[in-house]
Amino acid sequence: MRSLSCIVALSFLAQFAGCADTSRSRSLDDPKVTGRVMAEQVCSNCHGQRGLSPSENFPNLAAQQADYIDGELRSLRDKHRHDPAGAVYMWGIARQLTDAQIAQLAAYYAAQPAPAASPPPLDLSPAGRQLFMEGAADRGVLACAGCHGQKGEGNGSIPRLADQHRAYLLRQLTVLRLGPDNRPMGTVMSPVAHKLSDSDMRALADYISSM
């Protein structure tokens, strides 16, 4: 026990002396820490290693569009996003990220493989499938696939939706329906979300989460 105490004390001293490197750092204010290290050491605690979140409370980021992640992280860092979850979980984490770190994080997650998925069965949420693929012309609801892609793969700053958690999708649709202030990067979605009923949202979330 005495020798162990010595070892621990000396180890602590080594830490005080600044012997640690940044390859496994959990610092959020050190520009030398790369996006990859941040993703592995910090972001993974909610978003999962390699961007596959085990919790429905947090979005999957694997294979997400880099431009979308980049824009959202900047919006969270600068506190332009006001949705509750964004403020509670992400304002603090993102507050000291540099532009370079944001770009690295975006590139890291965009490069992660999406989970193996098969096309959703045709009989799963027909209403959701119709809304996603064709929209609802009578109500002025545009087809999701028009911007997000037939497979929900996204494009540039338009997010990938495929493989996303159902609960997360539902929450974000609700946030977008509340108005553009909550998610400025999603301003274009706000009028669309306004035209969706609760049952529309549930049907869409059922369909998209199975893509």
Added chain:
Amino acid sequence: MPDLPAKCSNARRLMVAGLLLVSLGGWQSPASAIPVFNRQTGQNCQACHAGGQFPELTPYGRMFKLTGYTIGSRTEIPLAMMAVASRSSVRNTSKSDDPSADFSKNDKLIFAGASVFAGGRITDNFGAFLQYTYDPYASQDASGKYHGHAAADNMDLRLVDHFVGASHDVVVGASVNNNPSVSDPWNTAAAWMQYVPVPSPSSSQFIDGATPYPGFGTGGNTSGLTAYAFIDQTLYLEAGAYRSTRGVLAFMKLGQPTSALTRVQGNAPYLRAAWNLAWGASSLMIGASTMSSRVYDDPASTGDPTTLHRFRDSSIDAQYQWLLDPHALTLQAVATRQFHRYPDALAGQLPAFVDAQGNPLAPSSPSDVLRLLRVKATYTWRATYGGGFSYFDLSGTTNSLNQTSGYDPLTGTITSSPAAAAPSTRVNGNVTGNPRTAGETLEAYWLPLQNLRIGAQYTLYQRYNGSARNYDGFGRSAADNDSLFVYAWFSY
């Protein structure tokens, strides 16, 4: 822990100096309006605490702790505080010789205590959680006047690393701490399951925090070194040992009077294993822990091994969380068993009491076994409104050694008169020698701010000290102890 060998003396001085520098650094900046870990990560309490109800941790909060409190940016002022105001009300205060003493501060709003915290991220791999607590009712003089006192509370210093590869995710660390299981990330651990600080005045002796909770024979203010690993966020293993606090770690018992210390002979081994699984909005942990210790009967006298109490503690615990904003649901269950062998001088002794016919009672047993089952369910909505229900059932062997009430051999009556040959204890006496205490607690709470929790707990007893009725020999029933505890718990 014994003094470090001479070759470490310089290291010891440097370490202490370093700790002081870390604690005192950066006074020039104004404090933020949130506690130290929030300032460090910039996140809301809700990120680490389930539904914002501190201290219960979310999966992210557990990783924050296991990675040594090192996520974020080192704060310039690594300090925080908390304070509790409360009001305790015991259902029946009439069955007492001196209600003002047996139920001191009953129905009165009091400042129950406050803590200062220091710590958080110190380096990339080293972090700390240090709590120092002030109790305004720590002692009472002969005139009944209370005196406050401050002393070391829970403390935990960690050295950690987190290895991530294509096929593995392993957190490894070492913790120096002063309370078995304070290093544990789940809130079914003995050091964390009981959460609202318990005020010292006797009106709080029956509130939920004073009901049976999991614990170890070796309690706080010891010093322990444990090593742990969390593998793929699935398997958690921790092993270490605790012993009497002294030497370089004396700050972990700072302010504690000798009578309050736990003095351990040698090392008390501690083992913990847990299996963790997360899916959907759920996380589940099933675990077990064990500890074996030898504790001196008198903390001021540690030379005689015949005065040792021997404890073997073991427990199994489980925690399920369903966290999906705005909902936070938690279910907890713990079952513990404690074997306690008494010092030889306490075994085989005839109690001072006699039975109703004047016959001697059975001699005291050399050992006891205690079993505790505790379950709890809580739900919080929007990190603002919540409630909970918990059930506790402590049972164990009957032993005349634990009898604090009984028939006086001279008068043949049960009397609390100090002049009696065998005076009995009113209110919290035990006339059976059996520990059975069982009941429930209902709780409702409101978090108007993320750092303020206002709550009310009502605790009902079905059994107390072995009986439903007349447990103290003076006609007091378990239900007479039902208590309402209202509190406001603020952190800054």
